Amino acid sequence: MLERICIGVDGSDCARRATAVGVAIAEAADAHVDLVYVRKETDETAEQDANAVLEDALESCEDASVQVDGHSLTGKPATRLVSFADEHDADLLVLGRIGRTGLGKRLLGSVVHSAFRQSDRPILTVPEGDGQVEISDLLVPTDGSEAAERAAPMAGTIATDHDATVHALYALDLATAVGPFSAGGLTGPEIERLEADRKAHVDRLADRLRSDDAERSIQTVVVRNSPHRAIRDYVDEAGVDLVVMSSRGQTSALGQVLGSVTDRVLRTVDVPVLVVTDDR
Template sequence: MPPIEDAIESVLLPTDGSEGALAGATRGLDLAVAAGADVHVLSVVDTSDVEGVSAILEDDIDEARAAIETEAETAVETVARTVEERDPDLEVTTTIDRGKPFRVIESYVDTAGIDVVAMGTKGRAGLERVVLGSVTENVLRTVPVPVLAVPPGAGDAELTAETTENVLLPTDGSEGAVAAVDWGVTFADAFDAMLHTIYSADTSRFTGDAEPGEILTKLEREGEDALETVRDRARAAGVSVTGTVASGPPARAILNYADENEIDLLAIGTHGRSGVERHLLGSVTENVVRNADVPVLCVPMRGD
């Protein structure tokens, strides 16, 4: 994986003006600053709810639509101003579009050649913390580039070389997990942070006549092999690395490790051993994103 300035040349910050969206944009801006990347700020006007109510008079629909567009303009201007105040040298492109938000974001990623998307996990819907905002969830399921999912509580925790000391990279040895390795190493290198990697030996997914001890021993060997892959790549990049084989359900092991080791950033593949298609998140990743207290970089498996 190349240095962060080569890996990330453009960052997309979608916003709906909510506090959750601003948290995502702020942490995404951290990545843009670290990489010297161009910043794209996008707000999507979704008027389908207003236009779907036939009882509303046409004048009322026009007024409601205008109010939504004004909110979108304000949301974009707020983020653009934040970017300029943080680093005036960054190039900023602002866009307001119409349509289904996640579809517009997906199209914008492809058209503009975006490298990373940064979004809050809580938007205007005001959903509980353990439930992803519907737009963010759909973006995670569909875009072909890494998405930095930022929980509401991470809005004030900067991702900089001064503040980011520990990056966690879970692995299960699958192709989906390997896709995230280079990104985890890149961020640890950019922030001069310790890279932690963890493999969870989960015997609960095995049934049959095999002895639990034999299964655990086999999984631990697989885990050490998976960790060694991460160690090799980290050492080649000059990144300090530590690896752990844990036990139990992977999502719980990852979240517990993050809490106990003061992890500042997680990098995880969106497809693991379950072999789900690109448009579905792996269950482990989904559970981690839903419950993490720190930003989670979700890396889709490469098309090749």
């Protein structure tokens, strides 16, 4: 259950979009919202700038059906945002991502990077965008590990609040499954066995997602691709509105390191990504 959501604001387009998405999630959950601006400087000009940003952010939330408060803090942005979330026991920290590079990859700001390093709370990163904020389809990828499946409770909570369909996905990377020392590749029956094994993993995730709501709409899928490409393509093809995933998973000859996958997903998908650490 989401009861308190902390949203970092700085006046940027990404932060405005993050505010819109964060407030939409809060409204569906009937959660309290804290808009937090952190300034490095303590002079009067910096304070005036902070007040202007907060006023603009609060004005954008005037029609919200939940309580929204503004806070101006001083210090290192990521550190103060994380400490504020801890002090107020926030269930979710929402931050904006910044735009694409010339190579088509998203840049992750230093605040986002630092927040991930410092916080063990779920963090939602939101890219630039416009249009109506709606969450009707969620994607939960898994590598079959318990760590990866710890994203299930958060995904289930948001799915319930928004009456959304949950898509459980396993990416079968055949190149990784073959291994570096196999010259002959995999036979058809071997691939079928691998797919059946991965299907068992997504079915287990689906069972976990249904544990608190037997009627929850869930779709399961196994795709042949590298994990981050499979997630990126599925987001586009299935019209996914939100990805919910763990910060890391298992490492094995036939598995993936979900942590590195998470980083790549954050840099390539055009929808919000909610990352749950495997410590919570």
